[in-house]
Ligand SMILES: [Ca+2]
C-alpha cells in the first residue's frame with residue numbers, strides 16, 4: 001500500500017512538503033486543490049514565513065509551478081499568467097509573478113515572522129485545465145538573496161579565488177571581470193586546479209544582483225515527484241537502475257553495490273515497460289514494502305545525483321543552477337568581512353551531526369549538541385574507530401528548531417540550510433566553460449532522453465564547468481588552508497567533473 005501524503009481531489013493531486021526554518025519549525029502544506037477552467041485553487045499552510053525587508057533583512061517564499069497530464073498520459077509544464085492581478089491570495093500572502101510565466105512566488109505581504117495557518121490561493125494558468133487527466137501543483141521553498149556587494153574568497157581556503165595579493169575580492173557589479181587580475185590562492189597541490197580563463201563575461205551571474213535560492217537541498221521526495229512526471233526513456237537517464245526493475249528496487253544506488261544505500265530510500269513502486277509505460281517511484285527506506293511511510297526518510301537530501309540529474313531537475317522545475325559567486329554571497333552575506341576557513345554559519349568551527357533521532361521521520365534530527373560558536377553539520381570524521389560518521393544523508397533542515405540561532409542551525413547569513421555538509425552542492429564555476437553560463441531559466445521541459453536543454457548551461461553529460469561546493473556527509477575537516485570541504489570558499493575539487501553519481505552529491509538551484 002501507499003501511505004500517500006498527497007491529497008487527492010477529483011483530478012488534482014496536490015503535493016505535500018514539510019520543511020524547517022533556521023529559527024523555528026516550519027511546515028509547508030499544499031492542500032484541497034480544485035480546478036475550474038484556467039483557474040487552479042488550493043490552500044497553503046506555511047509556518048514561520050518571514051519578511052524582514054523593511055528591517056534590512058530578506059524574505060522567504062514558495063516557488064509554485066503547475067504540471068498537467070494530457071490524455072495521452074504524458075506530463076507537460078503549464079504556464080501561468082504574468083499579470084499578477086489575475087491571481088488571488090488571501091491575507092497575509094502576496095503573489096510575485098515572473099516574466100516567463102513558468103510559475104510564481106508566494107511570499108508574505110506583512111513584515112516579520114508569521115504562521116500562515118491556511119491561506120487561499122488561486123492561480124490563473126494560460127490553458128483550460130479541464131482538458132487534462134490530472135493536475136499537480138508543486139511548491140519549493142526559496143530564500144530571497146538581496147542585491148548588494150559581497151566578498152569572494154576568504155584568503156585561505158584551497159584554490160580559493162583572490163586578488164593579486166591573495167586577499168578576498170569585493171564584487172560590486174555584474175559587469176565583466178578581468179580574470180587576469182584574479183589568482184587561484186593556495187592552489188591544490190594534489191590535483192591541478194581548473195585554469196581561469198581571461199574574462200568572466202557580464203552575462204555570468206555574479207551575485208551582486210538579487211536572486212532566489214532553494215532553502216534546502218533537493219529532497220528524496222522531491223526527486224521522486226520529479227521522476228513520476230517523466231517518460232520511461234527520461235527516467236532511464238535520471239536513475240541508476242532500469243525503470244523496468246522489479247518493485248522495491250532501490251533506483252538511485254550504485255548498481256554494483258545495491259545494499260549500500262547511504263540513507264537513500266528511492267524505490268520502484270510499479271515497474272515500467274521499456275518505451276511504452278513509465279515506472280512509478282516512491283520511498284521505502286525501511287524496506288517494509290509500505291511505501292512513503294512516515295519513517296521512510298522522505299525529506300532527507302537526495303544523494304547519488306550527478307550533474308545531469310540536478311540540471312534536469314532544475315530545468316523541469318523552471319529554475320536554474322547557481323554560480324560559485326552566488327554560493328559565496330548567499331552564505332556570507334553582503335559586505336561581510338570573510339573569516340579564514342569559515343563555514344556557512346559564519347565561523348570556522350563545526351560540530352559533527354552523527355547520531356540521528358526520530359530517524360527517517362519529518363522530525364529527523366540528531367542528539368549531538370553543537371559546541372560554542374560551532375554550527376551543526378553532517379560531515380565525516382578522521383577518527384578511524386568512528387568510521388566515517390553517519391555514512392549517509394540527513395533530513396534537510398535537521399538542525400533547526402524553535403530554539404536554535406543561525407550558528408546552531410548551521411544556516412547561512414540569509415537562512416539557507418545545509419550549505420555546508422550533508423550533500424555536496426553543484427555550482428557553476430568561473431572556469432572550464434562554466435564562465436559562459438548565463439541567467440537563463442529552465443522552461444519545464446526536458447529533452448526526449450531526459451536531459452536539461454537550456455542554452456549556456458553546462459553539458460549534462462560531461463559536467464565540464466561544474467564546481468562541487470560545501471562538502472558532504474563524508475567530508476573530513478582539517479586545519480584552515482588544508483582539507484576543509486565545508487569551507488564556503490574552498491574549491492579543492494575544481495578539477496573534478498561530477499558526471500557520475502556519487503553517494504554524497506546532490507544540490508539545489510535558484511532563480
Ligand atoms: Ca516503508
Ligand SMILES: [Ca+2]
Nearest residue numbers: 418419421423
Ligand atoms: Ca550541502
Ligand SMILES: [Ca+2]
Nearest residue numbers: 315443445453
Ligand atoms: Ca528545457
